[in-house]
Every structure is written in C-alpha cells, then in structure tokens.
Amino acid sequence: MRIGVLGATGPAGQAVAVQIAAIGIEVVVGSRALARAEETVAELRGKWPGRDLPFTPGDNQAAAQADLVVVATPWDGALSTVAPLEEDLAGKVVVSMANALTRWGRDMVPLVPPTGSVAVALARALPRSRIVGAFHHLPAGPWGDLDHPLEADVLICGDDRAGLDEVARLVDRLPGLRAVEAGGLASALAIEALTPALLEVNRRYKTHAAIKISGLPES
Numbered sequence: 001m002r003i004g005v006l007g008a009t010g011p012a013g014q015a016v017a018v019q020i021a022a023i024g025i026e027v028v029v030g031s032r033a034l035a036r037a038e039e040t041v042a043e044l045r046g047k048w049p050g051r052d053l054p055f056t057p058g059d060n061q062a063a064a065q066a067d068l069v070v071v072a073t074p075w076d077g078a079l080s081t082v083a084p085l086e087e088d089l090a091g092k093v094v095v096s097m098a099n100a101l102t103r104w105g106r107d108m109v110p111l112v113p114p115t116g117s118v119a120v121a122l123a124r125a126l127p128r129s130r131i132v133g134a135f136h137h138l139p140a141g142p143w144g145d146l147d148h149p150l151e152a153d154v155l156i157c158g159d160d161r162a163g164l165d166e167v168a169r170l171v172d173r174l175p176g177l178r179a180v181e182a183g184g185l186a187s188a189l190a191i192e193a194l195t196p197a198l199l200e201v202n203r204r205y206k207t208h209a210a211i212k213i214s215g216l217p218e219s
C-alpha cells in the first residue's frame with residue numbers, strides 16, 4: 001500500500017503525509033516541483049529525527065501512481081491538479097480534503113462551487129475514480145504534531161461503498177482519529193462549508209478547534 005499526497009508541501013498535506021507515514025505506510029510526497037517535495041521530506045524528517053518515516057518525494061504525477069491519493073491543494077487549484085492525472089487516478093480512491101472558502105472582511109466564509117462542493121467537482125473531473133471526502137476539519141498545525149495526537153472525528157462522505165470503507169479503515173488507524181460516515185458525496189457541500197465556521201471558532205477563541213460527534217454507539 002502506498003499513499004500519494006498531491007500538494008503535500010502545504011501545512012495540510014504535510015500533516016496528512018506525516019501522520020500516515022508514522023503508522024508505517026509509504027507516502028509519496030507530491031508537489032508541482034520535485035525540489036519542493038524533496039525539501040518538505042527533508043524538513044519533516046529533520047523535525048522528527050527519531051521516527052522512521054517512509055517518504056518518497058515526487059511530483060504530483062509520481063504521487064498519483066500510489067494506490068490511494070489525497071488531494072491537498074487549495075480548492076481553486078484542485079481541478080487543474082487532477083485533470084491531467086485522470087488516467088493515473090482511474091479506478092483509485094481519491095480523497096478530497098479541500099474546502100472552498102475565502103476571507104470576507106475579517107471573516108472566513110464558505111464559497112459554493114457550481115457543482116456544490118470541491119469533492120463533487122473532482123468526481124466530475126475524474127469519472128473513473130472513487131472520490132471520498134475526508135480530513136476537511138482537522139487543523140493542520142496540531143494534527144501534524146506526532147507527539148500529541150489530535151483527538152477528533154473525521155466526517156467522511158462518498159458514493160463508493162468500498163472507497164468509504166477503505167478511507168474509514170485508514171482514518172481509524174491514525175492516532176486520535178475516528179471516522180464517522182456522513183453520507184454520500186452530496187454531503188461534501190455541508191462538510192466543506194462547515195470549515196470556515198470552525199476557522200471562525202479558532203479566531204474568536206484563539207484555539208485550533210476540531211469536531212467530535214456525540215451520541216454514536218460504541219464500536
């Protein structure tokens with residue numbers, strides 16, 4: 001099993017990459033520029049010298065060769081990133097964690113793409129891939145800290161049963177996280193739009209909020 005991360009040089013992609021690598025899964029750290037991927041791998045290894053982190057730096061096309069691929073670019077770069085990789089991503093689970101949002105005055109506000117969500121836009125661009133939404137609400141800073149696992153739920157959504165199961169198994173293996181199924185890909189609209197509200201919680205309470213769902217049966 002190898003997992004590729006597109007745009008892994010940003011805070012969100014680094015957090016995903018380091019958490020997955022820390023549980024022993026090989027991660028292809030992708031970027032538009034191989035040199036930036038190499039720098040990111042060196043930085044992450046330098047930050048966690050005692051950890052065995054199975055990283056391979058690559059460009060985004062190299063990352064798209066992995067078995068499961070996470071799209072960790074800004075929302076407005078996601079389509080142009082995946083479109084040329086349609087063939088490489090065919091048949092694979094592609095995880096969308098991008099949130100369409102912008103700043104309006106001081107506030108972070110949601111933007112609704114014409115397809116309703118970034119995840120649905122990816123599904124349109126990648127008709128042969130199995131799109132699953134996940135990781136939207138995890139604050140990258142604390143999530144990227146391997147010494148202090150972030151305790152949070154990860155709302156996952158998608159229309160591909162096997163893809164949802166695969167992502168849920170991955171999430172449940174990551175320290176502190178629990179996967180919570182939140183519906184089909186249509187739910188991505190609400191999941192993505194919640195993120196700017198969480199960012200406002202962060203700003204107002206000077207924290208890094210994550211979500212926990214109450215009332216679920218014990219598993």
Ligand SMILES: NC(=O)c1ccc[n+]([C@@H]2O[C@H](COP(=O)([O-])OP(=O)(O)OC[C@H]3O[C@@H](n4cnc5c(N)ncnc54)[C@H](OP(=O)(O)O)[C@@H]3O)[C@@H](O)[C@H]2O)c1
Pocket residue numbers: 006007008009010011012013030031032033036037071072073074075076077078080081097098099100135136137138139140141
């Ligand atoms: N930051 C968080 O706490 C957080 C948490 C959950 C979800 N997310 C979501 O995760 C995604 C990434 O967040 P981030 O904060 O890591 O973003 P970011 O730092 O702005 O971007 C991540 C990486 O994407 C690549 N990139 C930037 N602009 C691009 C473009 N126009 N086209 C293609 N690639 C581009 C860059 O990598 P290269 O230059 O190396 O290609 C960049 O390092 C966002 O959609 C965000 O909503 C973020």
